[in-house]
Amino acid sequence: MxxxxxxxxxxxxxxxxxxxxxxxxxxxxxxxxxxxxxxxxxxxxxxxxxxxxxxxxxxxxxxxxxxxxxxxxxxxxxxxxxxxxxxxxxxxxxxxxxxxxxxxxxxxxxxxxxxxxxxxxxxxxxxxxxxxxxxxxxxxxxxxxxxxxxxxxxxxxxxxxxxxxxxxxxxxxxxxxxxxxxxxxxxxxxxxxxxxxxxxHKARQWWLRARRSGHAFAEHVARHGDKADPLWSRQRESIVIWGGTVPALVILLALVGLLFPSRAAGLGAILLALLYPLQVARIAFARWRGGASPRFALAYAFWIMAGKMAQFGGLVRFHRKRRSGRASSLIEYKGAS
The missing domain is CATH 3.90.550.10 (Spore Coat Polysaccharide Biosynthesis Protein SpsA; Chain A)
Structure with a gap:
């Protein structure tokens, strides 16, 4: 020793x-x-x-x-x-x-x-x-x-x-x-x-943990740019798409469909929203094929996709703090109620 x-x-x-x-x-x-x-x-x-x-x-x-x-x-x-x-x-x-x-x-x-x-x-x-x-x-x-x-x-x-x-x-x-x-x-x-x-033991704890990881992905890519870890760059892109872009489009199309009204916009919102259960099914099937139990595969896929929203919150938090010049504070999940 x-x-x-x-x-x-x-x-x-x-x-x-x-x-x-x-x-x-x-x-x-x-x-x-x-x-x-x-x-x-x-x-x-x-x-x-x-x-x-x-x-x-x-x-x-x-x-x-x-x-x-x-x-x-x-x-x-x-x-x-x-x-x-x-x-x-x-x-x-x-x-x-x-x-x-x-x-x-x-x-x-x-x-x-x-x-x-x-x-x-x-x-x-x-x-x-x-x-x-x-x-x-x-x-x-x-x-x-x-x-x-x-x-x-x-x-x-x-x-x-x-x-x-x-x-x-x-x-x-x-x-x-x-x-x-x-x-x-x-x-x-x-x-x-x-x-x-x-x-x-609580969904909020998992949500905060995912938010922290989103902050980490965003900061890593911002800090290292083209030299960033390729896996982390891809994760950041996935967070932007599934945690930010697609939800924003769903909300926008739904509002257009309700306010104007537009059946095409409403249908577009529904089709985009359906991408999430389809993605959950795709990920769950891949994990099941890899040897995971059906229950775990489905839970894994659900929380991976739900976590994109939390991660996007962490990403936004990082860039907001960065623009303001303030240092980021810890995102603690243990003991959260």
Whole structure:
């Protein structure tokens, strides 16, 4: 463990954070970075003998700022470290993960980061948890980006000067894009990495989470332009079409049909609106063909399409804040009523 240190970040994670910190292997240097918790998280971490970094309120709380504060303090106090494992406070490391990840980075000097399978702790507790579990199951092999739980090479973090502090979401694809432009690669391996507790049980929580992702897609493309991750550029285009353009046309045609009146406009509004159930059916059929149960495939397709509206709200929020020159604030979904 002398070559690996761990950075855990959290904000009012309660019992989730306790599971996270208790799962850290003995002998692993740890820095816990807290973003204004009021639930005793700081005292608990200190009670375990862990170093604690309190993130200043100036500049706003972001996961990017927390991770940067954590790894910089970690390598300052343990300069011999080769790797830093990042873990979110609602996640728990799987036994044996660090050794497996370390051997992967040792074998491939060109890798800047390696990550494995993040699973939901309670996927059956809600359809939203199940959707998160499916989201974490990304392809094995070389990939364009990682998530929040990942083992990073210290030299790569220094090469990119860490995460972008000002991003309220999407900081991992931003960092990975900048590292790939410098010649580094990222690998997802077939190994259990962490258990994640999304704890999403309400549609509003899922809606806010989707809004945050829409904000992230918009900011990533605005920041990187033609060099943006192609997947994120396509996602932004999909959000604009399905979350903004088509609904606007449906409303416009419906108003024209009612005010003037126009049967053609009314029929056009109906036909455009029918595109949504058709798209849900298409996506659900593809997921079912891929091995998903009919129930999950249908729920997945429905929430993917419904989420486009929420994501469009996040996109609009980003551009409104950008025009006004104001910094974006966190979009928090846990605990939302």
């Amino acid at each position: 002398s070559r690996i240190g761990l950075v855990a970040i959290g904000r009012n994670e309660g019992e989730r954070l306790k599971r996270c910190l208790r799962a850290v292997p003995a002998g692993c240097p740890v820095v816990y970075v807290d973003s204004g918790s009021t639930d005793g998280s700081v005292d608990f971490a200190r009670g375990l003998g862990m170093a604690v970094e309190l993130l200043p309120t100036e500049g706003g709380f972001t996961a990017a700022r927390a991770r940067n504060a954590g790894w910089r303090r970690l390598v300052e106090t343990h300069p011999a470290l080769d790797y830093v494992q990042f873990v979110d406070g609602d996640c728990e490391l799987a036994p044996g993960w660090l050794a497996r990840a370390e051997s992967t980075l040792d074998a491939e000097p060109g890798l800047c980061a390696v990550f494995g399978r993040r699973r939901e702790r309670f996927p059956g507790a809600s359809i939203y948890n199940a959707l998160c579990d499916d989201e974490w199951n990304v392809p094995i092999g070389l990939v364009n980006a990682c998530g929040g739980d990942v083992l990073f090479r210290v030299t790569a973090l220094r090469d990119a000067n860490g995460y972008s502090d000002d991003l309220i979401a999407g900081e991992e694809p931003d960092l990975c894009l900048r590292l790939r432009q410098k010649g580094w690669t990222i690998r997802r391996i077939d190994a259990e990495m962490t258990l994640h507790d999304a704890d999403i």
